Amino acid sequence: MTITNARTAAPSSGDRAGKRRRYRGIDQLGGLDRLVIILMVVVPTLLLIWLVWFPAVGSVILSFTNWDGIGPLSSIKFIGLKNYVDVVTIYPPFWPAVQHNLIWLAVYFLVATPLGIFFAVLLDREIRGTRIYQTAIYLPVVLSLALVGFIWQLIYSKDQGLINGLTGSTIDWYGDPRFNLWAALVAATWKQTGYVMLLYLAGLKGVDPSLREAAKVDGANERQTFFRVVFPVMAPINIIVLVITVIESLRAFDLVWVINKGRNGLELIATLVTQNVVGEASRIGFGSALATFMLIISTVLIAVYLRIVMREQR
Amino acid sequence: MSTSTMTGKRTTATAATRRPLTAGRVGLQVFLIVVSLLWLFPVLWAVINSFRDYAYTAQHGYVSFGGFTLQNYVNAWQQADFGRTLLNSAIITIPAVLLTLFLSSCIAFVVARFSFRFNLVLLGVFTAANLLPPQALLIPVYRMFRSIQVPFWFSDSGTLLNSFWGLIAVNVAFQTGFCAFVLSNYMKTLPREMYESAVVDGAGVLRQFFQLTLPLCRPALAALATLEVTWIYNEFFWATVLIQSGEKFPVTSSLNNLRGEFFTDNNLVAAGSVLVALPTLIIFFVLQRQFVAGLTLGSTKG
Numbered sequence: 001m002t003i004t005n006a007r008t009a010a011p012s013s014g015d016r017a018g019k020r021r022r023y024r025g026i027d028q029l030g031g032l033d034r035l036v037i038i039l040m041v042v043v044p045t046l047l048l049i050w051l052v053w054f055p056a057v058g059s060v061i062l063s064f065t066n067w068d069g070i071g072p073l074s075s076i077k078f079i080g081l082k083n084y085v086d087v088v089t090i091y092p093p094f095w096p097a098v099q100h101n102l103i104w105l106a107v108y109f110l111v112a113t114p115l116g117i118f119f120a121v122l123l124d125r126e127i128r129g130t131r132i133y134q135t136a137i138y139l140p141v142v143l144s145l146a147l148v149g150f151i152w153q154l155i156y157s158k159d160q161g162l163i164n165g166l167t168g169s170t171i172d173w174y175g176d177p178r179f180n181l182w183a184a185l186v187a188a189t190w191k192q193t194g195y196v197m198l199l200y201l202a203g204l205k206g207v208d209p210s211l212r213e214a215a216k217v218d219g220a221n222e223r224q225t226f227f228r229v230v231f232p233v234m235a236p237i238n239i240i241v242l243v244i245t246v247i248e249s250l251r252a253f254d255l256v257w258v259i260n261k262g263r264n265g266l267e268l269i270a271t272l273v274t275q276n277v278v279g280e281a282s283r284i285g286f287g288s289a290l291a292t293f294m295l296i297i298s299t300v301l302i303a304v305y306l307r308i309v310m311r312e313q314r
Numbered sequence: 315m316s317t318s319t320m321t322g323k324r325t326t327a328t329a330a331t332r333r334p335l336t337a338g339r340v341g342l343q344v345f346l347i348v349v350s351l352l353w354l355f356p357v358l359w360a361v362i363n364s365f366r367d368y369a370y371t372a373q374h375g376y377v378s379f380g381g382f383t384l385q386n387y388v389n390a391w392q393q394a395d396f397g398r399t400l401l402n403s404a405i406i407t408i409p410a411v412l413l414t415l416f417l418s419s420c421i422a423f424v425v426a427r428f429s430f431r432f433n434l435v436l437l438g439v440f441t442a443a444n445l446l447p448p449q450a451l452l453i454p455v456y457r458m459f460r461s462i463q464v465p466f467w468f469s470d471s472g473t474l475l476n477s478f479w480g481l482i483a484v485n486v487a488f489q490t491g492f493c494a495f496v497l498s499n500y501m502k503t504l505p506r507e508m509y510e511s512a513v514v515d516g517a518g519v520l521r522q523f524f525q526l527t528l529p530l531c532r533p534a535l536a537a538l539a540t541l542e543v544t545w546i547y548n549e550f551f552w553a554t555v556l557i558q559s560g561e562k563f564p565v566t567s568s569l570n571n572l573r574g575e576f577f578t579d580n581n582l583v584a585a586g587s588v589l590v591a592l593p594t595l596i597i598f599f600v601l602q603r604q605f606v607a608g609l610t611l612g613s614t615k616g
Contacts, residue, residue: 033519037428040420040523041436044490047417051455051487052443058454119349127342135602136350139357142598142605143591144548144566150587151360153580154376160580162359165376190356202610243445251447254550258570270449277453278555284453291450298450302442309441309495310434 056295063288083289094290097267100181104188104268105249112189113245116196121226123197124204134201138194145191145254152187177265184255184266192248196241203237204230236308243305250298269294357591364584371581386585394571394586395560403547403564405478410485411542415535417486418493423523425494426501427509437495444491448551455484459556476558484552489545493538496611500534501527534611540601541608544594565590 063083065076087094119137123130155162156173164170173183207230215225253270256262262271269290276287370381425437459474469477512522553567572586598605
């Protein structure tokens with residue numbers, strides 16, 4: 001009875017409230033079912049709150065305190081913005097780290113992402129062997145960034161590396177602060193390009209082919225078709241790729257950590273946080289201030305990302 | 315140039331072969347071949363040198379040919395204790411992937427099946443968690459794990475720090491968001507009438523979940539499982555900071571054992587790298603379709 005009633009009532013109201021009413025028929029739950037659903041939501045949510053959201057809030061709160069990590073939690077004193085002031089003014093690696101993060105972002109944004117998109121556009125057309133080319137370019141995506149660091153060591157090593165073997169130079173590509181950031185970036189770009197290509201290829205497959213044909217009939221060449229027709233309709237994918245570019249460059253940690261634990265030219269905000277927690281000197285409040293910087297930047301981006309994704313959902 | 319697009323069919327091999335070879339096409343092929351070789355080169359270089367004797371390459375230089383041996387693999391296996399670390403990786407990865415898939419299926423099912431008012435919010439909370447930089451959460455997680463006492467039968471370190479369970483929990487927490495998002499999109503495409511007839515037949519929520527939804531989600535689950543095995547196997551940061559005793563390190567973070575303090579045998583490192591990469595490379599070549607599907611399901615709706 002309830003099912004049929006709800007169903008016949010539905011079409012009259014097309015808004016979201018109407019949609020809910022329409023399904024109430026099979027959504028009416030008994031006691032056991034209700035319990036099951038509550039458990040299905042609560043268990044994963046609690047895990048997430050415990051290990052993600054609570055720590056995120058914790059980082060922000062700790063950043064306003066002077067906790068040294070040794071005394072009990074009750075000994076914590078709030079010291080306002082002092083940690084932030086210290087980070088910005090008297091912590092030597094901070095500004096280099098910011099600079100390196102920005103360079104990392106710039107290289108991902110200006111090299112890896114356009115290159116990945118370029119390869120995707122080339123490989124999306126009917127060409128002989130496109131699958132083989134795709135496979136070659138996204139092979140590095142399955143390797144961890146830590147492993148990427150080790151693999152490139154064979155190319156960069158001072159005494160045994162390929163570059164120095166071929167050119168006869170004696171540059172320590174991973175060790176010399178003038179070069180090591182760029183060396184790491186080449187290796188990271190090698191992986192990131194494949195990732196972007198993969199995402200973009202999937203997006204291109206979703207573009208309505210009749211759009212391209214219409215453009216072709218109107219006399220557009222391939223470049224015009226891409227920039228004036230395909231690229232604009234891919235707006236959601238473009239923004240997702242953009243957000244992933246920024247987030248991945250914030251997360252660039254594994255690679256520099258395996259090279260030299262993020263010192264001597266390879267400082268990143270992420271490595272500074274880690275050094276302040278697991279290193280010899282554990283400065284909790286200080287490290288938390290650094291962590292909060294990362295949180296703020298990523299939260300803004302996540303908000304953008306979620307807006308787009310959620311809009312797509314409706 | 316445009317003859318084949320007239321059919322409206324893309325990605326057909328026959329259309330491509332029928333096309334005349336123009337200078338542009340040849341140029342494109344040459345360009346792509348060069349790019350592909352360039353991209354494959356670092357991996358190939360590591361593989362080739364992993365089979366070479368260090369003494370030989372030291373004498374003749376790396377730009378030479380010869381000195382092939384399997385000894386690096388034997389040494390790497392022993393020196394980095396790969397037997398144990400690979401087992402550790404399995405102990406961490408398998409439960410973590412299963413738990414991730416199960417918990418995210420639960421969330422996705424509720425979000426997709428019931429139109430609760432907050433399901434978008436819920437999904438947002440989960441997806442955002444996947445994108446936060448883990449380093450930003452390190453301090454509280456590290457401190458919590460260190461202070462949480464657990465029985466010794468659960469973890470021989472007495473706390474969640476330096477325990478497989480702690481690492482598994484963190485991995486699950488971070489990966490659930492992405493999987494929940496992908497699965498909920500997938501589950502929304504399942505026809506609602508199916509649930510209606512299930513309800514009419516008297517099936518409760520549990521039976522609907524286990525006997526209807528999960529079996530129908532098999533393709534998505536397979537794709538995500540492939541992707542998550544790769545990601546959690548590759549996970550480096552949490553393993554490095556949360557595991558402290560050498561005998562518990564998973565394989566990715568044990569590679570450092572192959573690097574000496576003052577001297578590094580790169581051929582040995584290469585052999586170790588190939589061994590570490592092997593499981594993911596097998597996944598890549600055998601389950602490529604699943605891997606790509608998993609990655610792209612998240613970014614597009616299809």
